[in-house]
Amino acid sequence: MKARILSAAPVVEKIKKDLEQRCLQLKKRGITPSMSVVLVGDNPASLSYIRNKKIICEEVGAKFSLEQLPSSISEQEFLGHIERLNQDPQIHGIIIQLPISESLKKLNLPDLVKVSKDIDGFHGKNTQALYLGSTNLKLLLPCTPKGVVHLLNFYGVEIAGKNIVVLGRSLIVGKPLSMLLTNLNATVTLAHSKTQNLRDLTKNADIVIAAIGHAHILDETFFNPAKKTVVIDVGMNTLEGKLVGDVNRAQVESCVEAISPVPGGVGPMTVVSLIENLITATENQFKG
Secondary structure, eight states: OOOEEOOSHHHHHHHHHHHHHHHHHHHHTTOOOEEEEEEESOOHHHHHHHHHHHHHHHHTTOEEEEEEEOTTOOHHHHHHHHHHHHHOTTOOEEEEOSSOOGGGTTSOGGGTSOGGGBTTSOSHHHHHHHHTTOOOTTSOOOHHHHHHHHHHHHTTOOOTTOEEEEEOOOTTTHHHHHHHHHHTTOEEEEEOTTOSSHHHHHHTOSEEEEOSOOTTOBOGGGOOGGGOOEEEEOOOEEETTEEEOSBOHHHHTTSSSEEOOSSSSHHHHHHHHHHHHHHHHHHHHTOO
């Protein structure tokens, strides 16, 4: 029996309808949520990601703008652009699209964006909420962890009390996701490239979340069919010209309960969670 496919499409549509209504309420007060993406250079993959953000942003009724800066931009000029956006009352959310040029990599990017406009959820004060135990998905939390939880909730996958293995310890996905799931009362193991006996962990997990960034690194040998594991594949890798996940779905889907596809799974959830953060940030800036 093949696994249930946890597609993002119906979840995204549900969240978008809610965001449209929230956006409409803001517009009735004369406020149109507006986000600005800062891109350094012209990386084709970055431009593709930005297009996806623009589409959903405009579909819910918000405004989108792109600030495309030359890769030769000086640190001082770059900081000036960010500060101008921070001070612009017409811009409610800002993201700095990665990757950036080598000359800017020494900057502390997460804290450059004003905390109230940090819709990526990477500012120290926003991520601190996770360490303080928050479970509020309406906070400005990192978008991929928030998207994963939305996906699990929509499909009725229980989190509380479950044994969850998160593969990957990045600051964008693995670490904040492990904290969010812990706050939701899961027992979380954060595994990584140095973890020993990884198969022993995944075979005993109720939920496995793969965010390693290595094409098809997980095959059927990582799973125990009797556990009826739910697999969330965060990986976005290119293999033979195709977008694939960290999980070899063709080999795995006969021995797990459910699996998110790549493409069409966590990717769209990340984007819609970003737009959710934009609407929330706007609401927060105009409270009272």
